[in-house]
Amino acid sequence: MARLAMIVTCVLFISVVVQAGDMAYKCNAAQRFVVTDQGRLEQVQLGPFPIKFEVDRDSGKFDFLMGNINLGRGESRVIDRGSSGHSFKVIWEEETMTGQSVGYLQVHEYIDSPVKPFIAVDHTQVLSGTCE
DSSP, X not given: OHHHHHHHHXXXXXXXXXXXXXXXXXXXXXXXXXXXTTSOEEEEOOXXXXXXXXXXXXXXXXXXXXXXXXXXXXXXXXXXXXXXXXXXXXXXEEEETTEEEEEEEEEOTTSSSSSEEEEEEETTEEEEEEEO
């Protein structure tokens, strides 16, 4: 019985450690587009520094590691935690100088790889890249 209790404790400990590593996506933007006055998407340079951010998989809150970007600065909410069949999704609202703005992040959780593509739309820009 003591042996069974020890095995169960080890399994629970290992699952908590594994889950703790999966609590946030670490993302790197590969491309950035803005909407022109003619309604077209135009690719722009990412800037002198790469755009890197983390998003908490429970709360949807963003943490910016590098890059000048306003992605997810408002009140965030996870609307889909994702699975082997569908994407992780976060929406947010924020007050900007021009009024209320909303944004959206989708990470393709269902991709069978530790590196998963993402797309994010915020105000008048679109970012794409990968998350781990």
